[in-house]
Amino acid sequence: MSYSYKKRTISVHDGLNKDKQYGSVVPPIYLTSTYSFSSFNKPRKYDYSRKSNPTRDTVQKVIASLEKGLGCILTNSGMSALYLIIITLLKPGDLIICPNDCYGGSYRLFKSLLYKKIYRVKFITMHNEKQFLLSLTYKPKIIFIESPSNPLLNVIDIAYYCKKIRQSNAISIIDNTLLSPVLQNPLELGSDLVIHSCTKYLNGHSDIISGAIISNNKIFINELLWWANNLGLTNSVFDSYFLLRGIRTLYPRLKIAQENALSIIKYLKKQKLVKKIYHTSLNSNIGHEIAKKQQKGFGAILSFEFNGSKKMLEIFLNSLNLFTLAESFGGVESLISHSATMTHACITKEEMTKAGISHLLLRISVGIEDPKDLIADLDKAFSNAIKDYK
Structure with missing residues (x-):
């Protein structure tokens, strides 16, 4: 099973005026769970909506464009987006470095993984450069960063940190939820992966739960897409539809x-x-x-x-x-x-x-x-x- 994305420029209006059947300005919502095969052993572009769906694909392209990324994976929550990265890219025993002043839900996830002894986790004062540089000597596989942090709004130099992380052969994840792509684009600053709780600014109306992962690394995108389908972490079609509506404002x-x-x-x-x-x-x-x-x-x-x-x-x-x-x-x-x-x-x-x-x-x-x-x-x-x- 494989997936692929081609890089292109997309605006928040992507999907508008594309309905050739009726000329609908708003892209239609595809509320199907499954799709017919054209004939025996000949699946169409879509075969099952857990894997991919036209409505979800439209929103993923829009978010990827906003974050200046190659591709996007929509998940059923911000927390599942973070967990999807971990389960996809890490092996048992790998070390994760994360900030001690991050969002409580993220802290709880990392802490519970530590208690389960699935991965090693070390919490540091991320905005303290000495602590950050010292943490790189422990050979981490992933470094998770919030900038600004939640709730103390501490800011770190994303470009500098990501450069050091890449030099240490680790993977950088930036949580950009607090600012949204309007105010910050971590991929342009060197981040490997950007995550969002789309529940927040991207949707903006407190009526859905959704998450997103964006990257310029095609290998990461394809692996994350495969595991999202494998684990069933993709978001619902209704949530995708409402999310696109929210993004437009x-x-x-x-x-x-x-x-x-x-x-x-x-x-x-x-x-x-x-x-x-x-x-x-x-x-x-x-x-x-x-x-x-x-x-x-x-x-x-x-x-x-x-x-x-x-x-x-x-x-x-x-x-x-x-x-x-x-x-x-x-x-x-x-x-x-x-x-x-x-x-x-x-x-x-x-x-x-x-x-x-x-x-x-x-x-x-x-x-x-x-x-x-x-x-x-x-x-x-x-x-x-x-x-x-x-």
Whole structure:
């Protein structure tokens, strides 16, 4: 069984006006699980939708184009995308290097693989160059990087790190979910593989779960496609259809959300109950100068440490109306999450302390609502936290 991709330039409009039967502007959704053979032992281009489907293929081409890649594999979640890479490219006993400040779900996956003794895993402070260079001497097979990291927004020099990784004969994986292809293209900076939780910005409406892997390495693409079919990790046709619809508004959504984020940061700087703000636009943020060079924008995710008691934090969160207390990010609606009890609940207190994640840390995914309304909502919640606590 083999698959192949040919490199070409594709826009987000790929698939539009291609319906020769009826002239449908929007590409049709193919809700079939199987396809007829033209005759005995003569399969058509598609034979079974777990392996490939016209709707999914259209979206894969669009995402590959956005990330400047040769090919893309859509999976049924962001986590399955990461696992697919590991199970495809590694052998038992191989070493994985990953950041100790990454998304909690990724941390949990690596940690569980370590406990199962399937692979060796070492967590490091990835933005610490000395620790990173030292980790290369351990002969890792894969180095997983988040830049910016989730939730502390730490930035690393992707081009420099990927060059060193390649020189050590390891494989680099960059999680680009927080910025999306609009604001950063790691493949152009030297990454071997880029992953996305398409659940977030690429879809943008908090109504599907999906993941993606993009690469310029044809061998990787073909192997990953084979294993995605083998394991049944490809995403559903409905999710592909909705994902394509979401991608078509990616640019304006992110533009508005990013502008709103900057307005909220300006407001938060003046609040007594805000101890520290994390965002790649800030001079105090780790890797700020690098972000200015390798990113096309600072993004719409920010975090801040609440400067008050646990009770005040509870009052603050319960007083919010426009900001929904929920996990995930990248949707049109504004969300707020408490890392210690939500996205990073699977990590021990000691591990969070080592990563620099405070138990009073809040992460905001800024949506596209009116910024004045968002700030008014925050202002009311801060006031209630101070007033009700007193």
